[in-house]
Amino acid sequence: MPETKAISHTLPLSRRAFVASSALSALAIGAATQARASDPHHRRLTHTDDFDYAVTRSDEEWRAMLTQDEYDIMRRGNTEFPKSSPLWNEQRNGLYHCKGCDLEAYDARWKVPLDKGWVFFTHSQTNAVLTGIDGPVAEYGNAMGDSTIAHVEVHCRRCGCHLGHLLPVDGHQVHCINGAALTFEAAAA
Numbered sequence: 001m002p003e004t005k006a007i008s009h010t011l012p013l014s015r016r017a018f019v020a021s022s023a024l025s026a027l028a029i030g031a032a033t034q035a036r037a038s039d040p041h042h043r044r045l046t047h048t049d050d051f052d053y054a055v056t057r058s059d060e061e062w063r064a065m066l067t068q069d070e071y072d073i074m075r076r077g078n079t080e081f082p083k084s085s086p087l088w089n090e091q092r093n094g095l096y097h098c099k100g101c102d103l104e105a106y107d108a109r110w111k112v113p114l115d116k117g118w119v120f121f122t123h124s125q126t127n128a129v130l131t132g133i134d135g136p137v138a139e140y141g142n143a144m145g146d147s148t149i150a151h152v153e154v155h156c157r158r159c160g161c162h163l164g165h166l167l168p169v170d171g172h173q174v175h176c177i178n179g180a181a182l183t184f185e186a187a188a189a
């Protein structure tokens with residue numbers, strides 16, 4: 001599989017740069033040791049904050065529309081196993097929507113094609129996502145080498161579902177998104 005593809009506006013992020021990123025390496029470790037849905041210390045704002053989201057559902061409704069894995073990721077902030085969603089390697093043009101409310105969250109033209117197993121973008125669609133403070137999450141390590149600094153969590157501004165994180169990689173901030181939290185709509189050929 002190609003590690004990169006020619007997109008003129010894509011930031012010069014190499015796989016080597018990603019491997020060298022302490023943040024992402026630590027994230028991989030975190031994903032590999034997943035299964036923390038019942039961990040009371042692994043708390044997210046996504047379903048406990050009081051932000052006035054445009055789309056709201058009861059916990060029962062979320063559970064009814066999502067698989068267990070999707071629920072744990074989108075409503076509890078878990079991170080999917082690398083390459084568990086095929087969207088990490090999706091290379092077609094098109095739009096990525098929040099699975100929780102169908103909001104257009106990311107455009108494929110901002111996708112960073114890397115083989116780490118999650119879905120990376122340089123940008124979200126304008127006004128599509130909000131951020132939270134995720135942490136400290138010990139298993140993720142810390143991007144700044146300071147255990148007191150938490151990671152930036154990313155969630156949908158319309159329904160509050162957890163999508164992923166902002167991570168500094170090779171000097172650039174990128175969105176590291178769970179494919180399970182997205183649906184993909186390919187552009188018309």
Ligand SMILES: [Zn+2]
Binds near residue numbers: 100102
């Ligand atoms: Zn949403």
